[in-house]
Amino acid sequence: MNVFLAIDLGAGSGRVIAGETDNKDLRLEEIHRFDNPGTDLPGGSFWNLVGLFRDIQEGLRIAQSRYGKRIVAIGIDTWGCDFGLLDAHGRLLGLPHQYRDPRHEGMAEAMEKLMPEAEVYRHTGITSNFYNSSLHLLAEKKIDSPALAAATDLLFVPDILAYWLCGKKAVERTVASTSQLLDPGTGDWSWDVIDALGLPRDIFGEIVAPGTVLGPLRTEVARVTGLEGVPVVASASHDTASAVAGIPMEGDDRLWLSSGTWSIMGLETAEPIRTDEALAARCCNELGVDGSVRFLKNIAGLWLIQECRRQWAIEGEELGYAELARLAGEADPLTAFIDPDDPIFAAPGDMPGRIRDYCAKTGQTVPETKGRILRVATESLALKYRVVLERFRSLSGKSFDRLHAGGGGIQNTFLAQSTADAAGIEVVAGPVEATSCGNLIVQMIATGHLPDLAAGRKLIRDSFEFQTYTPRDTATWDEAYERFRKLL
Numbered sequence: 405m406n407v408f409l410a411i412d413l414g415a416g417s418g419r420v421i422a423g424e425t426d427n428k429d430l431r432l433e434e435i436h437r438f439d440n441p442g443t444d445l446p447g448g449s450f451w452n453l454v455g456l457f458r459d460i461q462e463g464l465r466i467a468q469s470r471y472g473k474r475i476v477a478i479g480i481d482t483w484g485c486d487f488g489l490l491d492a493h494g495r496l497l498g499l500p501h502q503y504r505d506p507r508h509e510g511m512a513e514a515m516e517k518l519m520p521e522a523e524v525y526r527h528t529g530i531t532s533n534f535y536n537s538s539l540h541l542l543a544e545k546k547i548d549s550p551a552l553a554a555a556t557d558l559l560f561v562p563d564i565l566a567y568w569l570c571g572k573k574a575v576e577r578t579v580a581s582t583s584q585l586l587d588p589g590t591g592d593w594s595w596d597v598i599d600a601l602g603l604p605r606d607i608f609g610e611i612v613a614p615g616t617v618l619g620p621l622r623t624e625v626a627r628v629t630g631l632e633g634v635p636v637v638a639s640a641s642h643d644t645a646s647a648v649a650g651i652p653m654e655g656d657d658r659l660w661l662s663s664g665t666w667s668i669m670g671l672e673t674a675e676p677i678r679t680d681e682a683l684a685a686r687c688c689n690e691l692g693v694d695g696s697v698r699f700l701k702n703i704a705g706l707w708l709i710q711e712c713r714r715q716w717a718i719e720g721e722e723l724g725y726a727e728l729a730r731l732a733g734e735a736d737p738l739t740a741f742i743d744p745d746d747p748i749f750a751a752p753g754d755m756p757g758r759i760r761d762y763c764a765k766t767g768q769t770v771p772e773t774k775g776r777i778l779r780v781a782t783e784s785l786a787l788k789y790r791v792v793l794e795r796f797r798s799l800s801g802k803s804f805d806r807l808h809a810g811g812g813g814i815q816n817t818f819l820a821q822s823t824a825d826a827a828g829i830e831v832v833a834g835p836v837e838a839t840s841c842g843n844l845i846v847q848m849i850a851t852g853h854l855p856d857l858a859a860g861r862k863l864i865r866d867s868f869e870f871q872t873y874t875p876r877d878t879a880t881w882d883e884a885y886e887r888f889r890k891l892l
């Protein structure tokens with residue numbers, strides 16, 4: 405059995421996962437898990453990239469001791485947007501800033517003057533959001549950043565880590581597509597936008613497709629990890645791109661949901677959708693595997709439940725996620741709704757209290773028990789999914805009769821069933837580890853162990869459990885949807 409290693413980094417924690425496979429069955433094992441705390445320092449909020457790199461090396465070392473020569477390749481996926489600047493000697497010019505870094509403040513307005521958002525959208529298919537690399541680079545330009553002036557290369561976080569592992573500098577396309585500086589039609593940099601922002605053209609280097617073999621581990625890394633000669637693959641380096649690759653969709657109408665702390669719903673399509681309607685709906689065009697476009701929208705997610713759980717733990721009651729889903733399922737249905745994307749739910753805090761306040765302010769029945777609060781949050785999330793789904797229907801002209809959901813959030817079976825009910829659509833849920841699965845199959849394709857994405861998705865389908873949820877009580881939910889729409 406061959407082993408492929410997926411390094412999966414989130415904005416909070418990271419993991420090294422081993423995928424053991426005979427090309428017919430894929431089994432996952434978590435080898436090493438570590439924190440990835442962003443740190444506020446004078447001058448900004450940063451990522452401790454050296455610390456992360458050391459943890460990655462530690463994970464690789466443990467993997468080597470467990471699997472030895474069976475390890476075939478290594479791939480990295482991370483959150484999007486964040487980047488570092490390098491000089492001509494390959495040295496990183498300062499720690500990468502976190503996308504939350506306040507340097508973005510005022511930059512959307514500044515960018516609007518240089519190129520209006522509608523025009524940026526026509527070029528990049530990305531709406532202006534505080535986390536886009538474009539705005540953070542503009543902030544550096546505005547302060548005449550010495551790093552920007554001295555830089556010869558811009559690399560995104562997974563690109564930097566891959567460079568440190570194997571010594572090859574390359575910008576991977578799926579992560580670059582989150583920057584608002586790439587044209588999803590050509591897959592290359594959007595020079596119009598780069599020029600409009602006055603950014604130095606020469607830092608934007610070669611873009612490689614997901615599934616490009618970059619090269620073997622550097623001698624120093626091979627020495628520390630024991631993994632001599634093992635190649636690093638530029639996998640689908642943006643974690644959502646890996647997640648979408650790892651959700652085994654079939655047929656023409658590919659509607660997916662990546663469900664975790666946040667929910668991202670999207671279509672897998674061949675061409676970007678950059679119409680005024682798509683911009684008005686705040687949908688983004690990011691790139692995926694095999695030249696696909698991920699036409700998507702961010703929606704609030706299980707963050708609401710996570711924060712309820714945290715608050716109740718502070719108050720002295722520790723509850724597991726399965727228990728929370730059960731409590732929601734036992735409470736009275738459809739008593740009140742919230743808009744899960746309302747800004748009052750965005751920051752950490754007393755989520756149960758905020759849900760109660762929202763219901764009180766909007767003249768609805770105030771949920772008092774834990775079960776009722778969770779039920780309001782979960783049903784509202786499901787109804788919000790329907791709002792987005794209806795928009796995708798009108799934007800794409802497709803009807804969609806199945807939603808493919810993957811990620812940790814699908815373990816909340818009450819939410820999965822509510823989604824099927826609210827949206828009147830069959831929900832096929834699996835796998836929980838969609839991101840790692842996607843990362844691994846892209847490596848397998850890159851190294852000639854699988855012919856293509858379809859074969860990779862078949863491997864995932866054959867290896868994991870999937871649950872199908874069919875819609876129930878359609879009339880009741882249609883009526884609830886009308887009430888929910890009025891609330892928005």
Ligand code: ADP
Binds near residue numbers: 663665706725727
């Ligand atoms: P992230 O997006 O942070 O990687 P995950 O994909 O790990 O998040 O999903 C985490 C979410 O999944 C949690 O917030 C929780 O609501 C949900 N979850 C995890 N395990 C369970 C479970 N056993 N039952 C119900 N929900 C679960």
